[in-house]
Amino acid sequence: MNAAPMFRKVALIGFGLIGGSIARGAKALGLAGEIVTTARSAETRARVRELGIVDGVVESNAEAADGADLVILCIPVGACGDVAQEIAPHLKHGAIVSDVGSVKGAVVKAMAPHLPEDIHFVPAHPVAGTENSGPDSGFAELFINRWCILTPPEGTNAEATEKLAAFWRALGANVEIMTPEHHDLVLAVTSHLPHLIAYTIVSTAEELEGVTQSEVLKFSAGGFRDFTRIAASDPTMWRDVFLTNKDAVLEMLGEFQEDLSKLTRAIRRGDGDALFDHFTRTRAIRRGIVQIGQDEAAPDFGRRHKQLGKAPE
Amino acid sequence: MNAAPMFRKVALIGFGLIGGSIARGAKALGLAGEIVTTARSAETRARVRELGIVDGVVESNAEAADGADLVILCIPVGACGDVAQEIAPHLKHGAIVSDVGSVKGAVVKAMAPHLPEDIHFVPAHPVAGTENSGPDSGFAELFINRWCILTPPEGTNAEATEKLAAFWRALGANVEIMTPEHHDLVLAVTSHLPHLIAYTIVSTAEELEGVTQSEVLKFSAGGFRDFTRIAASDPTMWRDVFLTNKDAVLEMLGEFQEDLSKLTRAIRRGDGDALFDHFTRTRAIRRGIVQIGQDEAAPDFGRRHKQLGKAPE
Numbered sequence: 001m002n003a004a005p006m007f008r009k010v011a012l013i014g015f016g017l018i019g020g021s022i023a024r025g026a027k028a029l030g031l032a033g034e035i036v037t038t039a040r041s042a043e044t045r046a047r048v049r050e051l052g053i054v055d056g057v058v059e060s061n062a063e064a065a066d067g068a069d070l071v072i073l074c075i076p077v078g079a080c081g082d083v084a085q086e087i088a089p090h091l092k093h094g095a096i097v098s099d100v101g102s103v104k105g106a107v108v109k110a111m112a113p114h115l116p117e118d119i120h121f122v123p124a125h126p127v128a129g130t131e132n133s134g135p136d137s138g139f140a141e142l143f144i145n146r147w148c149i150l151t152p153p154e155g156t157n158a159e160a161t162e163k164l165a166a167f168w169r170a171l172g173a174n175v176e177i178m179t180p181e182h183h184d185l186v187l188a189v190t191s192h193l194p195h196l197i198a199y200t201i202v203s204t205a206e207e208l209e210g211v212t213q214s215e216v217l218k219f220s221a222g223g224f225r226d227f228t229r230i231a232a233s234d235p236t237m238w239r240d241v242f243l244t245n246k247d248a249v250l251e252m253l254g255e256f257q258e259d260l261s262k263l264t265r266a267i268r269r270g271d272g273d274a275l276f277d278h279f280t281r282t283r284a285i286r287r288g289i290v291q292i293g294q295d296e297a298a299p300d301f302g303r304r305h306k307q308l309g310k311a312p313e
Numbered sequence: 314m315n316a317a318p319m320f321r322k323v324a325l326i327g328f329g330l331i332g333g334s335i336a337r338g339a340k341a342l343g344l345a346g347e348i349v350t351t352a353r354s355a356e357t358r359a360r361v362r363e364l365g366i367v368d369g370v371v372e373s374n375a376e377a378a379d380g381a382d383l384v385i386l387c388i389p390v391g392a393c394g395d396v397a398q399e400i401a402p403h404l405k406h407g408a409i410v411s412d413v414g415s416v417k418g419a420v421v422k423a424m425a426p427h428l429p430e431d432i433h434f435v436p437a438h439p440v441a442g443t444e445n446s447g448p449d450s451g452f453a454e455l456f457i458n459r460w461c462i463l464t465p466p467e468g469t470n471a472e473a474t475e476k477l478a479a480f481w482r483a484l485g486a487n488v489e490i491m492t493p494e495h496h497d498l499v500l501a502v503t504s505h506l507p508h509l510i511a512y513t514i515v516s517t518a519e520e521l522e523g524v525t526q527s528e529v530l531k532f533s534a535g536g537f538r539d540f541t542r543i544a545a546s547d548p549t550m551w552r553d554v555f556l557t558n559k560d561a562v563l564e565m566l567g568e569f570q571e572d573l574s575k576l577t578r579a580i581r582r583g584d585g586d587a588l589f590d591h592f593t594r595t596r597a598i599r600r601g602i603v604q605i606g607q608d609e610a611a612p613d614f615g616r617r618h619k620q621l622g623k624a625p626e
Contacts, residue, residue, distance in 0.1 A: 028621055078585075102535070127535045130612035131599065141618035146534050172621060176531070186528050189518050191535025196580075197510055198536070200573045202595040205502050208568065215499050217601045218489070221459050222415075222440045222504025223511070223543050225608045230536050232599035235592035242580045242588055253577060256517045263513055264566060267555045275555055279548035282515040286444065286545035288530045295538045299443035301614040305454035308341055308485060 006167055008033040011068035013061050013083060015039045015048045016234070017129060018100045019074030020138025023053050025171045028140045038064040039135070040075075047135045066090045070167070072124075073099040073111075078240035081110030088114045096120045096160050102187060102237070104151045104180035106244035112153065120160030125149045125183065126173060127191070133234040144172030145293055151180040188248035192241055193256060195230050196249065199238070202231040318346045319480055324381035325350040326374050326396060328361045329547070330442060331413045332387030333451025336366050338484045341453045351377040352448070353388075360448045375403045383480070385437075386412040386424075391553035394423030401427045409433045409473050415500060415550070417464045417493035419557035425466065433473030438462045438496065439486060440504070446547040457485030458606055464493040501561035505554055506569060508543050509562065512551070515544040 010032035012019045019037065026032050036056040039045050049057045058064050065071045065087035073080050080099055091097065097119055101107045104123050115121050128146035130137065148168040152161045165175040178186075205216045205224060216224065242249060266274040289295045296302040323345035325332045332350065339345050349369040352358050362370045371377050378384045378400035386393050393412055404410065410432055414420045417436050428434050441459035443450065461481040465474045478488040491499075518529045518537060529537065555562060579587040602608045609615040 025621060127532045129535075132612045137612070139618070140621050144619045144621065147531055149532070172619070186524050186532055187535055189521060189524055190529055190532040190537040193517075194514060194536035194540055196576060197514060197573075198539075199592055199595055200576055201507060201510060201569060202598050203591060204506075204565070204569045204572045206594070206598060207572075208502060208565075211499050211502055213598075213601070216503055217598070217605055217607060218460055219440050219462070219499055219503040220602050220607050222442075222500055223507035224503040225602050226511075226539055226543060227507055228595070228599040228602055228608070229614065230539060231592075231595040233592075235589050235596070238592050239585050239588040243583055243585055246580055246583070249580060250577070252517070252521075253573075255521065256514060259517045259520075260510075260513045260566075263509060264563070267509075267559055267562060270556055270559070272552050272556055275552040276548050278516060279512055279544075279546075279551050281519070282512055282541070282544040283548070285515050285519060285526075285530070286541040288526070289533050289538050289541055292530055294530060294533050295541070296616055299445045299450070301542065301616055303609055303614055305452075306457045306485070308338060308453050308457065 005033045006031045006163070006170065007069040009068045009070075010035050011064040011071040012037040012054070012074055013064055013071065013087070014074035015044060015135045015138075016074060017133050017137045017142075018126065019072070020053075020135055021140065021142040022072065022074065022100075022138075022171065024138055024140040025143065026167075027053055029170055031167060031170055032070075036064050036068065044135050051135065061086050062090045065095075067092050068095060070096045070098070070164070073097075073101075075099075076234075076237045076240045077101040077103050077107055077244050080107050081114070084111035084114040088116060091116060091119050093118045094120070096122055096164055098122050098124045098164055100124060100126055102191065102241050103245040104149075104183040108151065108153060108180050120157050121153065122156060122161050122164045123151045123180065124164065124168065125151075125187070126168065127187070128173070129233070131229045131232040133237070141172065143168070146173050148173040148175050149183050150175060150177045151183050152177065184245050184248045185251075188245060188252045192245055192249050193252040195233065195238060196242065196253070197256070198227040198231040201227050319344045319476070319483065320382040321346040322381045322383075323348050324377040324384040325367070325387055326377055326384065326400070327387035328352045328357060328448045328451075329387060329446050330450045330455075331439065332385070333366075333448055334453065334455040335385065335387065335413075335451075335484065337451055337453040338456065339480075340366055342483055344480060344483055345383075349377050349381065357448050364448065374399050379403045380405050381408060383409045383411070383477070386410075386414075388412075389550045389553045390414040390416050390420055390557050393420050394427070397424035397427040401429060404429060404432050406431045407433070409435055409477055411435050411437045411477055413437060413439055415504065415554050416558040417462075417496040421464065421466060421493050433470045434466065435469060435474050435477045436464045436493065437477065437481065438464070438500070439481065440500070441486070442546070444542045444545040446550070454485065456481070459486055461486040461488050462496050463488060463490045464496050465490065497558050497561045498564075501558060501565045505558055505562050506565040508546065508551060509555065509566070510569070511540040511544040514540050
């Protein structure tokens with residue numbers, strides 16, 4: 001616990017996987033004097049009250065933002081503009097306003113025009129998550145050793161940016177700063193394209209003639225199950241990502257299609273050498289990711305196995 | 314430990330992830346009176362001797378198969394025909410010959426013509442694995458609660474099939490029987506297509522202009538890292554899979570391309586409802602896989618997280 005909290009009042013607008021994880025982490029570490037939250041649905045607000053993690057659950061975004069030193073929008077990208085407009089008149093002079101959206105260019109465009117000049121707007125994207133969503137899905141350790149990307153617009157107060165960076169570092173994240181445009185290109189390949197491909201292949205497997213759904217599920221350990229995890233992510237969030245990062249996603253999709261054509265041609269022609277070379281090169285990337293601690297070194301993501309000779313539970 | 318082993322002598326030809334896991338499991342459970350193995354390279358044979366798991370490491374496939382009651386080829390699909398020819402003259406009357414290949418039609422075609430009529434040929438495919446390979450990568454628990462598919466040709470002795478099924482069940486697997494053709498279609502979607510897509514996207518990310526390799530690695534927790542695991546699988550094994558299950562893979566690829574075109578069109582047109590509907594449907598598949606115990610119920614495959622407030626290791 002810190003002697004003096006980093007922020008007197010933190011407002012979290014939205015309490016899903018990310019909002020709920022920030023709340024749990026900030027509470028555990030004493031990063032805020034007070035954490036106030038709200039959520040769009042009465043059901044979620046009721047559940048957050050039951051959970052008893054935050055200091056206050058209020059009915060409106062305006063009420064949450066009122067007097068807060070740090071306001072973080074933890075909501076789908078498509079909703080950020082409206083919420084910025086709604087909270088703008090209630091923001092405290094000198095407050096930091098941030099978000100956690102997976103697309104940054106569109107968020108900056110939607111939010112910036114509404115925010116008064118006397119507040120500090122520092123958009124953020126913690127590159128972390130699980131396939132779960134909702135108020136119960138968050139956990140304090142979610143951001144540990146993950147990257148949080150900040151995309152402060154030109155001219156943003158450096159002290160405010162550093163203060164938000166310190167908050168994320170305290171939650172366990174590494175912080176990197178880049179432009180919204182570069183963020184959207186990088187994330188198009190490391191996150192948006194993989195989700196799109198996963199969503200596609202899962203539906204392909206769902207609608208096949210000649211292979212039953214039961215077979216798809218039973219034999220999914222051959223590789224398919226890995227894709228189903230990210231294809232179980234929050235539909236609203238991902239709809240908004242693809243609507244708002246359209247250009248970068250379509251560009252990456254074009255690259256992917258070219259590469260897929262090359263591999264398809266090698267298969268059709270029976271070009272074993274080309275396939276072998278390709279499959280050898282991709283191994284190195286995995287090693288790199290494990291080496292920098294961005295994934296499990298244990299095989300199979302460290303999935304657990306039961307003991308031999310015991311009946312399955 | 315069983316009082317009487319299921320097989321007096323088991324020969325494992327090849328000692329990679331699958332061969333090594335069978336050896337470890339069978340040894341732990343006492344399923345074989347004696348386990349003899351061999352491997353193509355002298356280096357692997359030396360390592361298997363060092364490991365001290367099996368009862369004998371011999372120099373040739375013929376020597377391994379000699380007098381064995383069960384011979385399992387644990388080698389890439391493309392090598393099975395030649396090895397069948399090599400061991401055929403040395404097989405014991407009434408022996409069971411099997412394999413563990415990920416493609417069954419091509420294996421049956423390549424092996425069956427070489428095998429004498431007095432042996433029982435029961436091809437098998439344990440749908441289990443990790444991204445690791447080599448003699449050190451196996452473990453006894455690999456097959457627990459996974460499926461092992463047997464594809465006995467018409468007219469195969471039912472007792473021999475059941476004996477091999479019992480062996481796999483003892484190792485923890487569930488056994489299903491189907492035709493080689495149906496196996497190859499089912500696995501094309503649950504395993505081969507996912508691997509092809511993963512191999513593709515990993516190379517796409519490797520060769521981008523405008524995004525550095527370091528950025529791809531750092532921000533891989535956004536989804537990309539999930540794909541790198543299966544794209545780190547054994548290149549020889551996967552080359553052979555795509556060469557020998559070409560037709561079914563190309564068919565599935567065609568279906569995938571159609572579905573990807575649909576999603577791409579929805580993105581291009583900004584059709585949020587189509588995206589949302591699609592992303593909602595795919596969630597159900599994940600739930601089904603978790604419900605039947607084919608993947609972790611824990612979020613994020615149960616990947617571990619460090620404790621908050623401690624410096625990363």
